[in-house]
Amino acid sequence: MPPEALRKPGDPVPLYPAIESRRGGFLEVGDGHRLYWEESGLADGVPVVFLHGGPGAGASPVHRQFFDPGHYRIVVFDQRGAGRSTPLGSLESNTTPHLVADIERLREHLAVERWIVFGGSWGSTLALAYAEHHPERCLALVLRGIFLGRPSEIDWFLHGVRNLFPEAWRDFAGFIPEAERGDLLHAYHRRLVDPDPAVHLPAARRWSVYEGSCSTMLPNAALVADFASDRVALGLARIEAHYFVNRLFLPEGWLLENVTRVRHVPAVIVQGRYDAVCPPATADDLHRAWPEAAYHVVPDAGHSAFEPGIRSLLVGTMDELRGRFGR
Numbered sequence: 001m002p003p004e005a006l007r008k009p010g011d012p013v014p015l016y017p018a019i020e021s022r023r024g025g026f027l028e029v030g031d032g033h034r035l036y037w038e039e040s041g042l043a044d045g046v047p048v049v050f051l052h053g054g055p056g057a058g059a060s061p062v063h064r065q066f067f068d069p070g071h072y073r074i075v076v077f078d079q080r081g082a083g084r085s086t087p088l089g090s091l092e093s094n095t096t097p098h099l100v101a102d103i104e105r106l107r108e109h110l111a112v113e114r115w116i117v118f119g120g121s122w123g124s125t126l127a128l129a130y131a132e133h134h135p136e137r138c139l140a141l142v143l144r145g146i147f148l149g150r151p152s153e154i155d156w157f158l159h160g161v162r163n164l165f166p167e168a169w170r171d172f173a174g175f176i177p178e179a180e181r182g183d184l185l186h187a188y189h190r191r192l193v194d195p196d197p198a199v200h201l202p203a204a205r206r207w208s209v210y211e212g213s214c215s216t217m218l219p220n221a222a223l224v225a226d227f228a229s230d231r232v233a234l235g236l237a238r239i240e241a242h243y244f245v246n247r248l249f250l251p252e253g254w255l256l257e258n259v260t261r262v263r264h265v266p267a268v269i270v271q272g273r274y275d276a277v278c279p280p281a282t283a284d285d286l287h288r289a290w291p292e293a294a295y296h297v298v299p300d301a302g303h304s305a306f307e308p309g310i311r312s313l314l315v316g317t318m319d320e321l322r323g324r325f326g327r
Helices: 061-066 096-109 122-133 151-158 166-174 178-192 197-213 221-228 230-245 280-289 308-324
Strands: 023-030 033-041 046-051 072-077 115-120 138-144 267-272 294-298
Touching: 023 096, 033 096, 046 061, 046 096, 046 122, 046 308, 061 072, 061 308, 096 122, 115 122, 115 308, 122 138, 138 308, 151 178, 151 230, 166 178, 166 197, 178 197, 178 230, 197 221, 197 230, 221 230, 267 280, 267 308, 280 294, 294 308
Parallel strands: 046 072, 046 115, 115 138, 138 267, 267 294
Antiparallel strands: 023 033, 033 072
């Protein structure tokens, strides 16, 4: 009997039990970058690719657990400069078009014809960019915590969050000398690209802890501690600042303007009502441009994919898609 058959209506939906990957390796994508990738679940299952956030945050084993391993062929990888990919924190040839091309290269390497694309936060941005370039390769899109990279959204992250998390923002802004606080993004960027670890690591930890502290509706010390680790902090902060300074390497408004390319693709949008990192206004803009997409606002959740209501909707959505995309 499947686990969901034992749940009562309204019960929270748990993650699937932890599993090991079946196989994995590193894919050379040029410019000195090697991408870590792995597969788990069913070898001949319906393919789904997980796109992590950040950019630069990296993936982890728990991300396999959104998917039924008895149905899905689960592909998880770390984007350029992130997680287990090498070199960590590298900004060389690290742009949105490069990442879109990397997803296609990985698809071809794994001999996948079409797959479900699942991404949250920056992962939703990259999923949209990939789908708008390669709609024929997408069975469906599952998007969470929508970020479109517009100047207003970047400004909100750097300044607007202080309206909800003033203590976290003071720690974030206070790291920068007062004379430089008029331009927090470039002040952090200068430190994050400095080759000296004594300069870039403290800046990376402060940026990453700020983001982690604002990612849940209620305090989550374990999540903040993970964001403070050197591997997560360096990849996340350095690459995120690099993308923000360069406006995501996309023309302004490009993702919304090109939604028409994917409106025929089945899609689900999941958004936390109290998401302070990627506020609901952005998800609402996307849904109004893409009314065919199912749109769910979780009334008691912030940004993290592991907020109970968001987790339940994501796992439940992937369970429902089993009926639509059988093996």
